[in-house]
Amino acid sequence: MTSAAMRLLVAAALAASTGCAGGGGPATGAPPDRAAVSRPSADALAARIAGAVAASGAEVGVYYRSLAAGGDSVLVGADVRMHAASTMKVPVMIQLYRDADTGRLSMDGSLTVDTVFPSIVDGSPYALSRTSDSDDALYERAGEGVAVRELVERMITRSSNLATNLLIDEADASRVTATMRSLGADSIHVLRGVEDIPAFRAGLSNTTTARDLGVILGALASGRAASPPSSREMLAILERQEFREKIPAGVPAGTRVANKTGWITGIHHDAAVVFPEGAPPYVLVVLIRGFEEDEAAATALARRISEMAWTHHTTEAQS
Structure with missing residues (x-):
C-alpha cells in the first residue's frame, strides 16, 4: 500500500x-x-x-x-460486514440463557447427540466430521443425551461445531437474530449452524x-x-x-x-x-x-x- x-x-x-x-x-x-x-x-x-x-x-x-x-x-x-465464523456462538449462548431465565428450557435438560443436520437451503442432510471440529470428544457420544449446560460449555470453550448445531436447533436462528436486535446489534445475522455447505454455496452465511x-x-x-x-x-x-x-x-x-x-x-x-x-x-x-x-x-x-x-x-x- x-x-x-x-x-x-x-x-x-x-x-x-x-x-x-x-x-x-x-x-x-x-x-x-x-x-x-x-x-x-x-x-x-x-x-x-x-x-x-x-x-x-x-x-x-x-x-x-x-x-x-x-x-x-x-x-x-x-x-x-464479515463472515461471523464461530463468533456467532455467543449470540446462540445468550438466547439459550434468556430462554432458561424465562423457563422455556432447562440448562440441565439434555439433547440427543446427532451428527447429521438438515441444510437450511433445501433440507438435504449434511454431516459434521470430527476431523474438522476443534472438539472431537463429543462425537464419541452420538446417540446419547448431553446436558444443555455442557453443550454450551463445549460450544464456547472448545468452539465445538457439533454442540453448536445441536444448540442452534434448540435456540432457533431467527429468534437469536431478533434477540440481538433487541440488544442494539443492528445488523448481525444468525441464519444457520456450521458446515452447512449447500447454504454457504447459496450465499447464506452468518455475518456480523x-x-x-x-x-x-x-x-x-x-x-x-x-x-x-x-x-x-x-x-x-x-x-x-x-x-x-x-x-x-x-x-x-x-x-x-x-x-x-x-x-x-x-x-x-x-x-x-x-x-x-x-x-x-x-x-x-x-x-x-x-x-x-x-x-x-x-x-x-x-x-x-x-x-x-x-x-x-x-x-x-x-x-
Missing part, C-alpha cells in the same frame, strides 16, 4: 473515531458508542490501529469501548460487524444480555475459552479476559471483554479478513491491536 493510501486510511479512521468516541455507562439502553465526544487520546489510538491495519494489507474491523461511565470508544472499520459484537459483549458485561446471574455465568464460560492467542495474548498475564474466537479460511476473529485489575473493563473486537495462507500474521495483528487498546485504556484509567 502506498504512503498516500495509508494516510487516507488513517484520516478516515480519525473521522470515524471522532464521531464515535465517548458515550455513557454500560447500563444505558441504546448503544453508547453512537454518542459523539471526541478525545485526542482516542483519536491517537484510532490512528495507530489504522496504521497497523493499512500496513497489514488485510481488511479489518475494530471496535473498542471503555465500560467506565463516560468512557471513550474507537471504531476503525467497525461496520464492515465488529460494532455488532461489541454491542452484544457490552450488553453481556453490563448484565443486560440476560438476567444478571445468567450474564455472569456466560462471562465465566467465555473466560474459560481455550483459544487465547489473539486478544488475551496482548494483555498482561493473569488479566481476566472473556473472549470468543472465530476462524475459517481467510477469517480470523476475536471478541472480548477485558477486566484490567484496578480499572474499569473494556470491550475489544478485532475482525480480520485476509491472510489466506498466513494465520500467524493474522494472530500477530490481533495481538498488536490488543496491546494498543490495553495501553490506551490503562493509561486513560490512571489519568
Whole structure:
C-alpha cells in the first residue's frame, strides 16, 4: 500500500473515531458508542490501529469501548460486514440463557447427540466430521443425551461445531437474530449452524460487524444480555475459552479476559471483554479478513491491536 493510501486510511479512521468516541455507562439502553465526544487520546489510538491495519494489507474491523461511565470508544472499520465464523456462538449462548431465565428450557435438560443436520437451503442432510471440529470428544457420544449446560460449555470453550448445531436447533436462528436486535446489534445475522455447505454455496452465511459484537459483549458485561446471574455465568464460560492467542495474548498475564474466537479460511476473529485489575473493563473486537495462507500474521495483528487498546485504556484509567 502506498504512503498516500495509508494516510487516507488513517484520516478516515480519525473521522470515524471522532464521531464515535465517548458515550455513557454500560447500563444505558441504546448503544453508547453512537454518542459523539471526541478525545485526542482516542483519536491517537484510532490512528495507530489504522496504521497497523493499512500496513497489514488485510481488511479489518475494530471496535473498542471503555465500560467506565463516560468512557471513550474507537471504531476503525467497525461496520464492515464479515463472515461471523464461530463468533456467532455467543449470540446462540445468550438466547439459550434468556430462554432458561424465562423457563422455556432447562440448562440441565439434555439433547440427543446427532451428527447429521438438515441444510437450511433445501433440507438435504449434511454431516459434521470430527476431523474438522476443534472438539472431537463429543462425537464419541452420538446417540446419547448431553446436558444443555455442557453443550454450551463445549460450544464456547472448545468452539465445538457439533454442540453448536445441536444448540442452534434448540435456540432457533431467527429468534437469536431478533434477540440481538433487541440488544442494539443492528445488523448481525444468525441464519444457520456450521458446515452447512449447500447454504454457504447459496450465499447464506452468518455475518456480523465488529460494532455488532461489541454491542452484544457490552450488553453481556453490563448484565443486560440476560438476567444478571445468567450474564455472569456466560462471562465465566467465555473466560474459560481455550483459544487465547489473539486478544488475551496482548494483555498482561493473569488479566481476566472473556473472549470468543472465530476462524475459517481467510477469517480470523476475536471478541472480548477485558477486566484490567484496578480499572474499569473494556470491550475489544478485532475482525480480520485476509491472510489466506498466513494465520500467524493474522494472530500477530490481533495481538498488536490488543496491546494498543490495553495501553490506551490503562493509561486513560490512571489519568
